[in-house]
Amino acid sequence: QGNVTFETRSGNVSRAQKDWSPWAKLNGDRVASPAARFLQYRATVSGAAELYDVTAAYEMKNVAPVIEKLETTPANYKFPAPAAPAPRTPANLTLPALGRTTPAPAPARRTPDPGTSPALSFAKGHMGARWLANDDNGDSLRFKLEIRGENETTWKPLREDLRERYYSWDSTSFPDGKYRVRVTASDAPSNTPEQALASSRES
Numbered sequence: 001q002g003n004v005t006f007e008t009r010s011g012n013v014s015r016a017q018k019d020w021s022p023w024a025k026l027n028g029d030r031v032a033s034p035a036a037r038f039l040q041y042r043a044t045v046s047g048a049a050e051l052y053d054v055t056a057a058y059e060m061k062n063v064a065p066v067i068e069k070l071e072t073t074p075a076n077y078k079f080p081a082p083a084a085p086a087p088r089t090p091a092n093l094t095l096p097a098l099g100r101t102t103p104a105p106a107p108a109r110r111t112p113d114p115g116t117s118p119a120l121s122f123a124k125g126h127m128g129a130r131w132l133a134n135d136d137n138g139d140s141l142r143f144k145l146e147i148r149g150e151n152e153t154t155w156k157p158l159r160e161d162l163r164e165r166y167y168s169w170d171s172t173s174f175p176d177g178k179y180r181v182r183v184t185a186s187d188a189p190s191n192t193p194e195q196a197l198a199s200s201r202e203s
Contacts, residue, residue, distance in 0.1 A: 002049025008056075010036035031056065064197035065135040065185040072181060072203055073128035077120035078168035082159075117166045128168035129181050129203065139190035143183055150178040 010033040011020030023042060024032045033039065039058075045051050073079075117130045133141055143162040146155035147169075158169050158181075181203040188196040 002045065002047025004046075004049050004051055005044045006054075007042045007044075008033045008039055009042075010034055010039045012037045014038055016040060035061075060137060062139075062187065062191055062195050062197055063136050064199045065133055065139070065141050065187050066199060067131050067133045067183055067185050067201035069132040070181070070183055070201045070203050071130060073120060073130060073168075075127055075171075076122060076124050077128065078123040078126035079120060079128050079130075079164075079166045080118050082162060082164050082167070120168075123168070125170055125172040126168050127171040128166065129183070130166040131183050131201070133165060133183075133185045135185075135187055137187065137190070139187035141185050141187055142189055143185055146182045146184070147174070147179050148182075149175075150180065155182060 006026050007023040008026070008031050009016065009021050009023050010031075011017065013019075020040075021033050021036070026032060031039065039056060041054060041056065043051055043054065120128065129145065131143075133143070135141055143165065144160045145158040145162060145167050147158055148155045159167050182200055184198055184200040186196060186198040188198075191197070
């Protein structure tokens, strides 16, 4: 019977130097060395143990999404209503031509430009907002839209759990006056509740 013990050290230059961290044993199955650009491991094998392969995985640090731009749209026009989530269906299958063994390439799916929004239609009394949001981790985002009067302190919800980067509402349900809009972006769909981050921007 044998045993394998691991130690690691880390640093921000490719070669271990004096500013690298000291060797540290694993904390259970997790690396205890401080976060850095490079990681080195050392395995000590004793007895009849054999070591065939070692894999070290890392998790990218989550960063908050950023709402880069926010603008209101012309009065008396509205966006289409947000679409309901489409049910998940299996992808189409393209068979190779008879006599061939290589499948035909699947058609490329066009990714919409996140800065675009659909056409507005005339709707008396409606207002709208659209925004540009970015997440450096590539996380899926959900948005919350709120509104408040210029002299008010409490934000009133307009829509939550919004996938689209635009929204319209009936402004006749609010008293006349000046209003501010706030959009909050959350990366909760791609993270655990403890790791999810959010940021907001006001008009």
